[in-house]
Amino acid sequence: MPGGHAARVYLPTHEGHVAWVLRNEPRVLAIGAQSSLTGGATPFGEALLATERMDQILEVSGDRAVVQSGVALVTLQEAARQAGAFYPPAPTYAGAFVGGTVSTNAAGAATWRYGTTRQWVRALRVVIAGGWVLALRRGEVRASEAGTFAVELPSGEQRQVAVPTYVMPNVPKRSAGYHAEPGMDLVDLFVGAEGTLGVITEIEVGLLHPAPQVLACLVPLVSEAAGLALTTTLRDLSCRVGEGLAPPSEAGALPIRAIESMDARCLQLLREDRALGAVSLPASTGFALLIQVEVPPGLDAHAELERFSEGARDTSPVTRFLGVLHAAGVLDHAEGALPGDRARHEQLAAIREAVPVAVNHRIAAAKRLDPRIHKCAADMIVPFEGFADAMQAYRGASQLDWAIWGHISDGNVHPNAIPTSYADCEAAQRAILEFGREVARLGGCPLSEHGVGRNAIKQELLRELYGDSGIAQMRAVKAALDPQGVLAPGVLFSA
Ligand SMILES: Cc1cc2nc3c(=O)[nH]c(=O)nc-3n(C[C@H](O)[C@H](O)[C@H](O)COP(=O)(O)OP(=O)(O)OC[C@H]3O[C@@H](n4cnc5c(N)ncnc54)[C@H](O)[C@@H]3O)c2cc1C
DSSP states (O other): OOOOBOSEEEOOSSHHHHHHHHHHOSSEEEESSOOOSSSTTSOBSSEEEEOTTOOOEEEEETTEEEEETTOBHHHHHHHHHHTTOBOOOOOSOTTSBHHHHHHTTOOOTTHHHHOOHHHHEEEEEEEETTTEEEEEETTTOBOOTTSEEEEEOTTSOEEEEEOOOOOOOSSSOOOSSSOOOTTOBHHHHHTTSTTSSOEEEEEEEEOBSSOOEEEEEEEEESOHHHHHHHHHHHHHHBOOOOTTSSOOOOTTOBOEEEEEEEEHHHHHHHHHTTTTTTOOOOTTOOEEEEEEEEEOTTOOHHHHHHHHHTTOOSSSHHHHHHHHHHHTTOSTTOEEEOTTOHHHHHHHHHHHHHHHHHHHHHHHHHHHHOTTOOOOBOBEEOOGGGHHHHHHHHHHSOSSOEEEEEEGGGTEEEEEEOOSSHHHHHHHHHHHHHHHHHHHHTTOBSBOSSOOTTOHHHHHHHHHHHHHHHHHHHHHHHHHHOTTOOBSTTSSSOO
């Protein structure tokens, strides 16, 4: 639980109570699981509206689920699993609440194939300042040709909201202020708004049904260049199919769900912390990928492995994927988890998850020597063609100690400094601003999936991305829906 201080704490179980809080409190911060990495879920004197008791799964059937906003993703995934379905756009932290993930337009490993949370949100119930409830279904309210929404309140009052005119970077993940595009859907204004425009109480999302099985492979490589080459090959062979994305062209494509990367420093941290468990990486390993491939329902992955070992080289996803690893000369040391082997899947996932834990431990240790030391983490995405240049910029910008991991299939990584002094933190903050400029130059977005929150550096990255005029347009959106500035003051931009 992060620090901060709240005027009061509310734990509503239903929307009526949320509306009451928004009618009666001058400043309100809604929170989910408080896993935000931006300070966005840390109160500074507001009334805290904790959604943890709004935890009802209202419906899971076929390819849809309807939940209250305080349902944890892990709970949604389990309900989906029991119904033979899967919710793809989940961040690495499975304890996050569905409301929190919608509010930050969270993404994660599977974004490469399935897009971000935005593409999976079909309908929302949102309580805006004043306690007005909006029931929004995708497709029902779109911005006019003049670029405005006429938002109808239950009182009959109409609020005019002008869609910002800035152009968002053309990358698959963005959690960088208010979504804006011509003719956009009103649902999309609230997805990624980080609780500044309303409190989300209920969400309908799409589910993938039937859920494909997954084969995972931890692949050690000699260098970052080798990792990048393998990722490029796998990306070129696969395709994206998520809800709301371009129509699928699956024929002949390899169903790669996700590719996660860990650089040499990450691997060193894992070794130091003995976090590799039973997995042993060759001494020559300088980079590693954790790759997930989908296996269509009904296809027996064990039998496919057998066929591969007997020489089969055909279009089956399993034999084809293994063939790619074999051709790259990395199959022998790959550590696999077959569909259904939950323990083995969890073991491989735990290795990847141990990386941020290792960094956080070192920061906590340094903080004991100087309490001003803090986490210095970036969340950058570039079009994949610019990924090698971006990595060079992350490494070359300063003499600091960086560990870099993330969702390489999207060109999205998290350079994290490991500071040993407060001067390191200051240098890292300056470096992150420089990364943001380089990423923008490469056509990317310096705020990819974690959002902006109350983090001063992220707010500056947002300002540099859209300029003062872009921030002014966001403020105008906020003023139209929340004229008294009740919700999440200081999140995205200063109050
Ligand atoms: C180990 C770790 C790994 C992570 N990996 C990823 C990742 O892979 N991808 C990714 O995208 N993120 C990741 N995150 C960040 C975080 O998990 C996500 O931002 C997540 O979406 C936050 O969900 P939450 O429920 O914890 O929301 P909180 O942290 O509680 O809130 C986040 C923001 O949403 C607002 N909010 C919360 N609930 C509501 C609501 N009902 N209505 C309106 N506003 C609301 C809050 O005011 C705040 O601004 C990671 C975090 C950790 C700690």
